[in-house]
Amino acid sequence: MKIESLRRLRGPNVYLSRPAVVARLRLDRLTDVETCDVTGFPERLLRALPGLAEHHCAAGAPGGFVSRLRGGTYFGHVTEHVCLELSQLIGRDVSFGRTVSAGEPGCYDLILECPVDESPGSDVPRDLLEAAVELVLAVEAGRPAAPDLDELAARAEREAAGPSTRSIIAAARRRGIPVERFDDLSLLRLGWGTRRRMAWAAMTDRTSGVGIDIAGDKQVTRRLLDEAGVPMPEGGTARTVAEALRWLDRLGGPVVVKPRCGRQGEHVALHLRTTEEVEQAFAEAGGDVIVERQLGGRDYRVLVVAGEVVAAAERIEARVVGDGHSTIDELIDEVNADPRRGVGHSRALTRVTADPRMLQRQGLDGDGVPAAGVEVRLAATGNLSTGATSSDVTDRIHDDVARLCLRVTALLGLDIAGIDLRLPGIDRPLPPVAGRDEVTAGVIEVNAVPGLRMHLAPVRGRPRDVGDAIVRAMFPAGSDGRIPTVAVTGTNGKTTVARMTAHLLADNGVRVGLATTDDVRIDGRVVYRADSTGPLSAQMVLGDPGVQAAVLETARGGLLRRGMGYDWSDVGVLTNITADHLGQDGLVTVEDLAHVKALVAERVRDGGTLVLNADDPWVRSLVDRPRVRADRKRIVWFSLDPGQPVLVEHLARGATAYLLHDGWVVQQTGARRTPLIRAAEIPGAYGGAAPHVVANALAAIAAARALGAGQEAVCRRLAEFDPPVDNPGRGTLLRLDDISVFVDYAHNPAALAATLRTLHRLWGPDRCVAAVTLPGDRRDDLLAACAQVIADGVSRAVLYEDEDPRGRRPGDVSALMEREMRARRPKLAALRAPDWRDAVAEALGLAAPGDVVLVLYETLAPVLELLADLGAVPAGEAVPALPGRAPRATVAPGRSLMENDRVPIPGYRG
Numbered sequence: 001m002k003i004e005s006l007r008r009l010r011g012p013n014v015y016l017s018r019p020a021v022v023a024r025l026r027l028d029r030l031t032d033v034e035t036c037d038v039t040g041f042p043e044r045l046l047r048a049l050p051g052l053a054e055h056h057c058a059a060g061a062p063g064g065f066v067s068r069l070r071g072g073t074y075f076g077h078v079t080e081h082v083c084l085e086l087s088q089l090i091g092r093d094v095s096f097g098r099t100v101s102a103g104e105p106g107c108y109d110l111i112l113e114c115p116v117d118e119s120p121g122s123d124v125p126r127d128l129l130e131a132a133v134e135l136v137l138a139v140e141a142g143r144p145a146a147p148d149l150d151e152l153a154a155r156a157e158r159e160a161a162g163p164s165t166r167s168i169i170a171a172a173r174r175r176g177i178p179v180e181r182f183d184d185l186s187l188l189r190l191g192w193g194t195r196r197r198m199a200w201a202a203m204t205d206r207t208s209g210v211g212i213d214i215a216g217d218k219q220v221t222r223r224l225l226d227e228a229g230v231p232m233p234e235g236g237t238a239r240t241v242a243e244a245l246r247w248l249d250r251l252g253g254p255v256v257v258k259p260r261c262g263r264q265g266e267h268v269a270l271h272l273r274t275t276e277e278v279e280q281a282f283a284e285a286g287g288d289v290i291v292e293r294q295l296g297g298r299d300y301r302v303l304v305v306a307g308e309v310v311a312a313a314e315r316i317e318a319r320v321v322g323d324g325h326s327t328i329d330e331l332i333d334e335v336n337a338d339p340r341r342g343v344g345h346s347r348a349l350t351r352v353t354a355d356p357r358m359l360q361r362q363g364l365d366g367d368g369v370p371a372a373g374v375e376v377r378l379a380a381t382g383n384l385s386t387g388a389t390s391s392d393v394t395d396r397i398h399d400d401v402a403r404l405c406l407r408v409t410a411l412l413g414l415d416i417a418g419i420d421l422r423l424p425g426i427d428r429p430l431p432p433v434a435g436r437d438e439v440t441a442g443v444i445e446v447n448a449v450p451g452l453r454m455h456l457a458p459v460r461g462r463p464r465d466v467g468d469a470i471v472r473a474m475f476p477a478g479s480d481g482r483i484p485t486v487a488v489t490g491t492n493g494k495t496t497v498a499r500m501t502a503h504l505l506a507d508n509g510v511r512v513g514l515a516t517t518d519d520v521r522i523d524g525r526v527v528y529r530a531d532s533t534g535p536l537s538a539q540m541v542l543g544d545p546g547v548q549a550a551v552l553e554t555a556r557g558g559l560l561r562r563g564m565g566y567d568w569s570d571v572g573v574l575t576n577i578t579a580d581h582l583g584q585d586g587l588v589t590v591e592d593l594a595h596v597k598a599l600v601a602e603r604v605r606d607g608g609t610l611v612l613n614a615d616d617p618w619v620r621s622l623v624d625r626p627r628v629r630a631d632r633k634r635i636v637w638f639s640l641d642p643g644q645p646v647l648v649e650h651l652a653r654g655a656t657a658y659l660l661h662d663g664w665v666v667q668q669t670g671a672r673r674t675p676l677i678r679a680a681e682i683p684g685a686y687g688g689a690a691p692h693v694v695a696n697a698l699a700a701i702a703a704a705r706a707l708g709a710g711q712e713a714v715c716r717r718l719a720e721f722d723p724p725v726d727n728p729g730r731g732t733l734l735r736l737d738d739i740s741v742f743v744d745y746a747h748n749p750a751a752l753a754a755t756l757r758t759l760h761r762l763w764g765p766d767r768c769v770a771a772v773t774l775p776g777d778r779r780d781d782l783l784a785a786c787a788q789v790i791a792d793g794v795s796r797a798v799l800y801e802d803e804d805p806r807g808r809r810p811g812d813v814s815a816l817m818e819r820e821m822r823a824r825r826p827k828l829a830a831l832r833a834p835d836w837r838d839a840v841a842e843a844l845g846l847a848a849p850g851d852v853v854l855v856l857y858e859t860l861a862p863v864l865e866l867l868a869d870l871g872a873v874p875a876g877e878a879v880p881a882l883p884g885r886a887p888r889a890t891v892a893p894g895r896s897l898m899e900n901d902r903v904p905i906p907g908y909r910g
Contacts, residue, residue, distance in 0.1 A: 003129050006022070006125065021114055048135065098110075168470055177471065177475060191480075193549075204415060225408060256293075300422075301313050303417075309402045312396075314390065350386070384453050398430075412446055498514060499514065512524075515550075518532070556587075570707060572604040575613055579749065615695070620646055647659065653670075724876075734867055740853070745856070771854070773857070784816065796829040840855060
């Protein structure tokens with residue numbers, strides 16, 4: 001039994017709404033073996049992992065998995081549950097798992113939930129799966145099975161987001177703000193496009209770099225605050241031991257020695273009174289230090305966010321209390337047993353360690369046994385990083401103290417700051433002072449990126465949701481950080497619909513981000529050229545700070561292999577669902593394909609709009625799926641057939657649809673029809689000869705209107721759509737002398753049939769020549785169906801192979817196509833060419849004047865370059881005037897851009 005591969009699904013996916021991993025598991029010798037076939041296996045497994053007794057499995061109640069174990073279940077299922085239990089044991093709180101057949105005996109896909117903010121690059125999931133496989137094999141063989149998870153647990157904790165970062169993530173998600181952690185860092189990306197913000201722990205993208213540098217240099221901070229009259233302890237810098245000792249002489253003890261540019265309380269020494277103590281502290285601090293008078297009173301931290309005091313805490317140095325019989329080291333071990341304590345900043349509290357100097361000052365060491373009730377201080381500072389604890393005192397802070405902290409934050413130019421103070425009490429007014437030598441209470445430090453742990457989980461007092469305060473500061477007035485977003489999916493037409501929608505939305509300077517099969521475009525400019533229908537491309541668009549609206553083509557492959565790159569969209573468009581890609585990624589039937597595409601419908605936000613094709617039975621069926629929750633969304637149908645029953649019922653309820661009526665694209669709400677544009681005038685529809693393009697335009701109009709685009713603007717922008725420029729490679733018509741060349745990407749039976757019907761309407765069935773290729777990763781029956789459609793639709797054909805055979809042997813696809821085409825039409829002139837260049841040349845050579853050559857391509861750019869080199873030029877929508885065909889209809893300028901249906905429209909009889 002072994003793990004063959006693993007892939008991570010980012011964000012919502014076809015299994016659940018959270019990230020997951022999919023692991024391919026091969027059982028090998030355990031194929032067809034069940035747990036009841038191995039004597040004693042269930043009992044041995046439960047002894048190794050007692051927590052499995054609580055797993056529900058399909059029974060829906062604790063003990064369900066144990067029943068399956070004893071009744072007999074396959075070892076892929078066992079490995080899934082063992083991995084989930086190991087995840088819980090190392091602190092990864094996940095519970096979802098599923099095991100499905102991978103299509104061949106003994107091979108399964110294990111789908112396992114991942115923590116939502118776990119780094120996509122983390123090796124923890126794979127290591128857990130490997131550990132699960134090893135444990136199951138050991139139990140099956142009767143060997144000892146006690147997994148050592150300490151290293152895995154430590155790594156998972158190191159990679160997990162810390163408390164401060166988690167609090168910001170949680171606050172953002174509560175407010176519906178998209179948030180994504182970058183790698184395993186504390187860097188967060190919140191919101192999309194022009195509303196995107198970034199935070200790194202308690203620092204935002206608006207935090208002043210100057211302020212950070214000032215706060216990072218304690219002497220500069222001291223001087224700035226001193227000149228502003230802020231009460232601070234007397235002291236100054238020392239770069240030599242002699243200078244440090246002069247400060248000791250001048251100030252008298254006790255003094256504090258700390259690094260001038262230190263952080264988190266590292267190498268800060270307090271309570272220093274002797275030459276030896278100052279010399280030692282100076283050396284440990286690195287030789288560039290601040291020496292200042294140590295103020296009495298209590299140690300406080302006040303958190304200021306965006307001009308508001310949001311939390312205050314009293315910090316208590318790490319300490320233990322004797323019980324009369326335990327050593328200090330034993331007392332420390334007892335304190336560190338608290339599950340809230342961990343290494344570094346990963347948990348609410350940090351593990352305690354004793355500062356030998358602090359023990360020495362108290363006449364103790366680690367082996368000492370303090371009397372019962374005696375308090376032993378372990379560290380000099382109240383930093384949580386040294387094991388300190390905190391008590392919330394937010395409600396007790398005096399107005400004087402609050403005003404001082406706000407003033408200090410403003411003086412340094414910070415949006416977020418942690419002000420450290422020494423005061424007799426935070427609930428008292430500040431004592432007046434005449435000079436620094438009289439300061440007995442005041443500010444001792446300013447922190448530009450303050451830790452939030454002490455406020456989030458105080459040992460005493462009320463926790464403060466300071467992460468929410470930071471999020472509120474970044475997204476004021478209830479903003480959710482989102483930009484208008486359209487997701488487009490389907491089998492055919494989704495690229496054209498996405499491009500049309502983006503074009504319609506890009507009015508009056510609106511900057512649209514677009515991701516499609518061919519590229520990513522920001523404000524009309526290509527920024528990335530590759531198949532861009534997956535989650536990384538979606539994030540590329542949504543993460544661009546210049547994007548004001550996003551249109552995302554979302555394809556099957558990305559959904560299955562990587563998940564979605566976004567959580568919700570405002571508008572989801574489903575063009576159609578037909579046979580394609582079957583045999584890939586576990587898809588066997590069109591119903592399987594519909595299940596994948598349905599994810600786009602499911603992830604339209606409540607109150608958003610679903611734009612659906614009423615002419616497609618599989619699309620119509622999506623509204624009945626429980627996870628789509630159609631009752632929470634606005635449904636807008638589009639159709640070429642006004643008589644569709646679902647459309648008639650929809651309009652009878654007073655709802656809105658976009659349809660083809662009497663040759664016009666019409667917006668209809670209830671019985672009220674508003675004509676928008678003649679179908680014959682839609683760019684790329686070739687005078688109405690390409691009804692599938694009209695359907696695409698209906699979908700794009702519906703999507704743009706759902707986002708608030710004006711009716712007149714949509715019609716104007718649609719008329720300006722230039723297919724060769726805005727939609728290259730989708731029905732692109734060129735002219736080479738007296739031969740027409742039609743370049744298209746059709747590669748499944750439905751798309752090929754639609755394209756060939758268009759050519760027949762324009763040129764007739766006997767005038768069509770084709771240079772064709774099909775992708776090799778399609779199932780044989782789908783390739784055969786495509787070949788038969790081509791055989792029925794052309795009079796001459798040249799077949800060639802994709803440069804990427806996609807898992808097939810060179811020549812297999814063209815041989816299959818030739819066999820199927822000749823079986824369909826024995827007298828069909830069908831040739832095979834060695835590559836696409838020869839295929840195009842052969843097809844052009846077979847064409848007679850007045851013919852059209854259909855070129856199906858693997859990669860568009862080189863095909864267009866070759867045709868241009870041969871002299872082909874764009875033909876626009878000029879089509880041949882065939883005998884008996886009426887001339888192309890025209891509309892007077894502006895007459896198709898009507899505001900409502902009360903204006904008479906020439907030729908419209910609605």
